[in-house]
Amino acid sequence: MKPSARILAIALLFIGLVLINYLASSLPWRADVTAAKVYTLSDGTTSLLTKIEEPITLDFYFSASATGLPISYKNYAARVEEMLRQYQRAARGRLVLNVINPEPDTPAEEAATRAGIQPRVIPGTGEQVYFGLSATQADLQETIGGFSPDREPFLEYDLSQLVYSVQMFEKRRLGLISSLPLQAPPFNPMMAQMGQQPPADQFIIGEWSRTFDLETIEPTATALPANLDLLVVVHPQGLSPELEYAIDQFLLGGSPVLLVLDPSSEHFKRQAGPQQMMMGGGAPNVTSDLPRLLGAYGIDYRPTDVIGDLLLGAQVNTGMGGIARFPHWLSLTAESFNDTLMPTAQLNSMVLVEAGRIAPAEGSSLTFSPLIQTSAQAGSVPPMLLQFSQPQDIARQIEPDGPHTVAAMITGTFPTAFPEGPAFAEASAGTAPVGQGEIENFRTEGEGTLIVVADSDWLMDTYSVRRINFGGFQAADPLNDNLAFGTNAVEYLAGSQDLISIRSKGSAVHPFTVVREMEAAAQQRYQQQLEALEARLANVQSELSSLQTQVGDNGLLVASPEIAEAIAAYQAQEAEMRRERRDIRRALREDIDALETRLLLLNLFAAPAAIGLFGWWFQRSRRR
Secondary structure: OOOHHHHHHHHHHHHHHHHHHHHHOOOOOOOOOOOOOOOOOOOHHHHHHOOOOOOOOEEEEEEEOOOOHHHHHHHHHHHHHHHHHHHHHOOOOEEEEEEEEOOOOHHHHHHHHHOOOOOOOOOOOOOOEEEEEEEEEOOOOEEOOOOOHHHHHHHHHHHHHHHHHHHOOEEEEEEEEOOOOOOOOOOOOOHHHHOOOOOOOOHHHHHHHHHHEEOOOOOOOOOOOOOEEEEEEEEOOOOHHHHHHHHHHHHHOOOEEEEEOOOOOHHHHHHHHHHHHHHHHOOOHHOOOOHHHHHHHHHHEEEEEEEEEEEOOEEEEEOOOOOEEEEEEEEOOOEEEEEOOOOOOOOEEEEOOOOOOOEOOOOOEEEEEEEHHHHHEEEOOOOHHHHOOHHHHHHOOOOOOOOOEEEEEEEEEEEOOOOOOOOOOOOOOEEEEEEEOOOOOOOOOEEEEEEOOOOHHHHHHHHHEEEEEOEEEEEEOOOOOHHHHHHHHHHHOOOOOOHHHOOOOOOOOOOOOHHHHHHHHHHHHHHHHHHHHHHHHHHHHHHHHHHHHOOOHHHHHHHHOHHHHHHHHHHHHHHHHHHHHHHOOOOOHHHHHHHHHHHEEEHHHHHHHHHHHHHHHHHHHHHH
């Protein structure tokens, strides 16, 4: 082959490779072979995007030109951008994506600041980095102030939530039915003249009021207000049959409900006092239940059953400096929470006081997804035992049969708890009760979402926050994630059914399990040797320090030459032991370094070797 022909062939080969890469990146389909399908949009997201009525502009801000940016942020930024391009393709023209590099002192940086993107400072260089997203539809704008690689499993949910929220023109309406005093009672202005401060709502009310129009509903009401987006029922006491029917039809109509029950309300027990509890006074306020609704929905909840946990019992100050472990007060850890559902995905701690348990009834066809669970060392405690027994006596009564579910999300097709219709709705005198055929919009079943929590005390400030008077204003210092769970649950439920269907996905970055196993094996192999050497080294350093105290301020020895020789000998031993420690630590890495070298060589030479083999086979075939 002539040299000019060879040059032309190489040039054509290069152009062909460029075109193949360009065409591959431009194709509208992808093959997702990951186990968790992290590169595939959920059906809920696809449905959400098809419902966009007016175009939405997405401005993705990322400081790609920043120096010293961690490689993890660069990789995650590429992941976010690729996901946004998937959204753009799935929306079919309803989404417009702009990728913006907000360099310092430019209009792009000013736009990022106006949009509410929070800059981060790179350690070392001090340079500010923008990494966020703004969504705009008409005059509405919503923002993700900053992306974090820690939230990668929830990236799709966060993006879909942003697209959904920017289309909300009005505050959503939250209906609240509560026998627990979450809201402060009316304040008499005359009391202010006497120097008294008005009582404050529980902090959870303030959190809900930030994003919802709160509508209070009395337990004796006979109907729900119109146009509610979400209903929260807390420690229900004395609900009228008409209101129970309204709750049932609200749920079956596709609107979500958060139901907070309690087998033993610590708040009302304290209000009643020990003597009243012994005499039975105040007992009706302590326990809450909705047996007709829960029985119809196939949810097993026992209002006389309190859960105690021998492993997760909280440490409680009993006064006078005493600390005792209360097994019936649950101090939950990160392992207690479902990390695949948004309400509990990133919670680390909660405190539940005398909580109950829930479970799917036998034969239930609904989907029961636990949100919060106890450890395996949990079992039942009779509520009456809690009043008159010491914590250690309660612990001895617990027979572990856990784990038990304390909070769960139930989804699916709910049957009505009133199959005969609202029979309590009597017609005019002399006529029969209203039949279901005569009831307007009566539902016998319907798709719904229900979250049930078998404790109510976690909503009270006593167990969730520490109040702080900051410049004349009340502030809260969270003691745990109780408030976060309360806000997460209502935000999650108030989203569309498409959002509720989205689950967290795995990360695109996976740990190198082979390396981890090699590290563990090497650590086990050399651990005893390393521990013995560390102990010898500590003894030598102690002896050396003791001898060196006999050196004067001028650096001259005030002791005998024998002590100077001993110091020199100990210093030599210390240097030798430090060298041995380096050798052991180097041995820990030998197999891993060898594997890294093999993988590096494989990556470097695999492709050239494959091309060489193909060329040899092709040349040989031509000769034949």
